[in-house]
Amino acid sequence: MNHVAISETKLSIEKLTCMVTSPGCGAVASFMGTTRDNFDNKTVVKLEYEAYDEMAKKKMLEVCQEIRSQWKVENIAIEHRIGVVPVAESSIIIAVSSAHRSESLEAVSYAINRLKEVVPIWKKEVYEDETSAWKQNKECSWSEARLENGTNEGTSPLD
Template sequence: MKNNESIFIDVQQETLNLQKASDFVNHPEAGAVNLFVGTTRNHHDGKRVIELYYDCYREMAIKELRKIAEKMLEKHDLKRIWITHRTGLVPIGEASIILAVSSAHRKNAFEATAEAMELIKKEVPIWKKERFGDETVWKEEKLIENDGEGKGEK
């Protein structure tokens, strides 16, 4: 197993920093760096989203994120992986998660990013509250088939 110097994990209330993620995963043996940024959008299911709020069991979230990172490092032969998730209020247009990976080849980076995001949504104890104009809803993550448009929720 690769050492912990290849992994950065954090759950924080502060604004996430894409440049730090990019700098961390940069590696002389990496021919590919993939950066995924999940942001708060202004709509969901035809309703206008006013704001998102994330809460979590921080210690367990970090533990689960680390497990996912370790699995991705080995399975996809990554050089480095960075995962930061924001908690608290995340305004429209701001990042709630940054997942960055580096690998020798692009296929590994793409596959690791997609797989890690699915695992994060399924396994990490982070909960999302969406506030619409007239209601507030705590969202339970749903398994989403990868159709590229978010359709096919189960």
């Protein structure tokens, strides 16, 4: 089972781990990315996410297929929150089940890194002083840092 979702409501790690748990699996690995209260000596009060929902879900499903081509896993669940995500709340949860721990642990690690590279979701940090900044994942294929280094020239968030 592959489950992907974009949600404007609070995410639940319990829901996703229950969703992927299977009697034939001895491992469920998960990752929960939360809003931290600081960045670069600034106090962060919230994050705001925007997404191209249809494309984001398509890319998330592609990541599920990539995982299945590399590891023997049973179930995969990935949910990303959009809109306002307060400090200490989750913006992304990934859960993967497998017969043995190594597959699910490696798959979860791969998933978060790959999602940051290819899924069209954008994040704005809002600071205590009421300023804000759109943040760019250094891993994303359309990152200015990657383009400055001469990699992935001409790519866009929708490639």
